[in-house]
Amino acid sequence: MVPFNRSRRVVAALAAVAILAGGSFASAQEISEAHLKAARAAITSIRATDSMDSILPQANQMLKIELIQKNPNLEEDIVRIVDEETLAIAPRRGDLEKEVATAFAKAFTEQELTEIAAFHNSPTGKKFLSDSPIVGREVSKAVDIWQLGIARDLSQAVAKKLAEVAPAAQPPAPVEAPPANGQAPASPTLTPPAQ
Numbered sequence: 001m002v003p004f005n006r007s008r009r010v011v012a013a014l015a016a017v018a019i020l021a022g023g024s025f026a027s028a029q030e031i032s033e034a035h036l037k038a039a040r041a042a043i044t045s046i047r048a049t050d051s052m053d054s055i056l057p058q059a060n061q062m063l064k065i066e067l068i069q070k071n072p073n074l075e076e077d078i079v080r081i082v083d084e085e086t087l088a089i090a091p092r093r094g095d096l097e098k099e100v101a102t103a104f105a106k107a108f109t110e111q112e113l114t115e116i117a118a119f120h121n122s123p124t125g126k127k128f129l130s131d132s133p134i135v136g137r138e139v140s141k142a143v144d145i146w147q148l149g150i151a152r153d154l155s156q157a158v159a160k161k162l163a164e165v166a167p168a169a170q171p172p173a174p175v176e177a178p179p180a181n182g183q184a185p186a187s188p189t190l191t192p193p194a195q
Helices: 006-024 033-045 050-070 072-107 110-121 123-165
Strands: none
Touching: 033 072, 033 110, 050 072, 072 110, 110 123
16 A cells, blocks of 8 residues: 555545536536635645646656657657647646536535635644645554454454364465564455365
8 A cells, every 4th residue: 555645535536526426416507606716715725636736747758758769869859849738738727627626616515615625724624634644544554454353363263163164174374464563464365265
């Protein structure tokens, strides 16, 4: 598991839910400028689109790599042209902001969006956003350890009952204990029963 920006993933998931929910809410619904303004404030406060800032630069780099590999003799021209076109298309980033704001506005009332922004702009909300990745890593570690314990206990209980019913049956493989450094393995490995 990569603990990178867990809170951003949560925010991205919320954005996806808002987008999906927005499609099912009255799509013909007119959204007022005040409602959109509240949505923009909310998405800014939760940094909903921050992770999307890398989309255009990544597309720029991938296109340069692809074209330079195909046309190494044109590298200088490729770099110049791709950079020029990237700058020309950059203003379209605002379209994405508007789409995300519209999706949030369809999913949340203006009052709810105002409350979301107020919370995330408060000291507690800012702390929530900044500390969420740390908390997420700790929660993930706790889940991994718990999952390991459950898998181990289930495996042992099944092995015991299976030995009572069929002493010659192959027991499940033992579940690995966590490493000595206190970190849990990514996930326990269980061997499927022999058939």
